[in-house]
Amino acid sequence: PKTWTEPPYYTPVPEKYYGTANSTRRASAAIVILCRNDQIPGVRMSMALLEQRFNHKYHYPYVFLNEVPFSEEFKRNVSVATRSSFEFGLIEPDHWFQPDWIDEEKAAKARKQMKSNKVLYGDSVPYRNMCRFQSGFFFRHPLLQKYRWYWRVEPHVQFFCDIDFDPFLFMEGEDKRYAFTISIHEYKKTVRTLWPTVRDFISSNPDLIAEDNALEMLMERNKNSVTWNMCHFWSNFEIGDLELWRSDAYRKFFEFLDSKGGFYYERWGDAPVHTLGAALFLRKDQIHFFNEIGYWHVPLTHCPTGPAHARGNCQCEEKDNVDRQGGSCLNKYDELFLGGT
Ligand code: GDP
Ligand code: MN
Numbered sequence: 001p002k003t004w005t006e007p008p009y010y011t012p013v014p015e016k017y018y019g020t021a022n023s024t025r026r027a028s029a030a031i032v033i034l035c036r037n038d039q040i041p042g043v044r045m046s047m048a049l050l051e052q053r054f055n056h057k058y059h060y061p062y063v064f065l066n067e068v069p070f071s072e073e074f075k076r077n078v079s080v081a082t083r084s085s086f087e088f089g090l091i092e093p094d095h096w097f098q099p100d101w102i103d104e105e106k107a108a109k110a111r112k113q114m115k116s117n118k119v120l121y122g123d124s125v126p127y128r129n130m131c132r133f134q135s136g137f138f139f140r141h142p143l144l145q146k147y148r149w150y151w152r153v154e155p156h157v158q159f160f161c162d163i164d165f166d167p168f169l170f171m172e173g174e175d176k177r178y179a180f181t182i183s184i185h186e187y188k189k190t191v192r193t194l195w196p197t198v199r200d201f202i203s204s205n206p207d208l209i210a211e212d213n214a215l216e217m218l219m220e221r222n223k224n225s226v227t228w229n230m231c232h233f234w235s236n237f238e239i240g241d242l243e244l245w246r247s248d249a250y251r252k253f254f255e256f257l258d259s260k261g262g263f264y265y266e267r268w269g270d271a272p273v274h275t276l277g278a279a280l281f282l283r284k285d286q287i288h289f290f291n292e293i294g295y296w297h298v299p300l301t302h303c304p305t306g307p308a309h310a311r312g313n314c315q316c317e318e319k320d321n322v323d324r325q326g327g328s329c330l331n332k333y334d335e336l337f338l339g340g341t
Contacts, residue, residue: 021057027168029149042155095137134270160294161312180233195228231329235271
C-alpha cells in the first residue's frame with residue numbers, strides 16, 4: 001500500500017525553484033497582513049520568523065491592511081522588522097462594515113444564539129466583518145492591484161523551516177493557483193446554510209464550474225444525499241493567485257453568497273468560502289499542499305515530513321503534526337489524486 005510520504009500526496013517542490021534568491025527574478029507578489037494596531041507584538045513575531053526563514057533573502061514586499069489608519073507606532077515597529085519595502089493600506093468602509101441591507105435584528109439574534117452555544121467569535125461583529133472582507137474584498141484593495149500573487153500572513157504565527165525556494169515562482173511555473181499547509185473541519189454551527197447555498201449556486205451556474213475540480217474532497221456521501229464534509233483549507237495561511245478571486249466566476253460566487261446574508265446571519269468564515277471557491281473554479285491539480293512549509297497558528301502545527309524536514313532545518317517535531325490526526329482533511333486531499341475512497 002502507498003504510504004502518505006510518497007507521491008502524489010507528497011509532491012515536493014522541484015529543485016529548480018531552490019536557491020533562486022541570488023537571481024534577480026521575482027514573481028509579482030506581496031506578503032499581505034490584515035491586522036489591528038494593537039497587534040504589534042504578534043506582527044513582529046510573524047515577521048521575525050518569516051524574514052529569518054525566507055524573506056531576508058527574497059525581499060518580497062509587505063502590504064498591511066486595516067479598516068482604521070495604522071498608528072505611527074505600528075509603522076515604526078514594522079519598519080525595523082524588515083529590509084523589504086512595505087505599504088500601509090486603509091480598507092474602504094463598504095468593504096468592511098456590515099451592509100445596511102442586513103437585517104440587524106436578525107443578525108443580533110444569531111449572535112446571541114451563537115454566544116449561548118459558545119461558538120468561537122459567535123457574538124463578534126468585527127470578526128464577521130473580517131471574514132466577509134477576506135472572502136470578497138481583500139483582492140480588490142488598490143495596493144494589491146499591481147500584484148498577481150499573495151501570501152497571507154497573520155499576526156502570531158510561526159514558520160519552522162528554512163524556505164530556500166521561491167513559493168511564488170513555484171506556483172507560477174507549475175500552474176498552481178492556491179496553496180495551503182493545513183486543512184481541517186469547520187464548526188458546523190457557523191455554516192448551517194452555506195452548503196445548500198453553494199449547491200444552489202452550482203445548479204444555476206453549471207457552466208462556471210471547473211472540469212476536474214476538487215469538490216470531491218469536500219463531499220460526504222450519505223444514503224440519499226451528498227453534503228459538505230466541513231473540510232476546508234485553513235486560510236490564515238494562504239499562498240495564492242489573486243486572479244482566482246478576481247475572476248468573474250468567483251466574484252459572482254461571492255456576490256451570491258453575500259446576498260444571502262450568511263456572513264452576518266450565521267458566521268460564514270473566509271476559510272470555507274475560499275475553499276469552496278477554489279474547489280469549484282480550479283482544477284484539483286492547481287491546488288497545492290506545501291509540505292515543505294512548517295507552520296503554526298494556534299492551536300495547530302504542520303511540520304514537514306520526509307526529506308523536507310532535514311532539508312528545511314525545521315524547528316518542529318514531525319510527530320507534532322496535524323496532518324494525520326483526526327481533525328485533519330489532508331487524507332481527503334490525497335484521495336483526490338490517489339483515486340481512493
Ligand atoms: P482567528 O485566526 O480565526 O482566530 O482570527 P484572528 O483574530 O487571528 O483574525 C484573523 C485575521 O484578521 C488576523 O490577521 C487579524 O489580525 C485580523 N483581524 C481580525 N479582526 C480584525 C479587525 O477588527 N480589524 C483588523 N484590521 N483586522 C482584524
Ligand atoms: Mn488568527
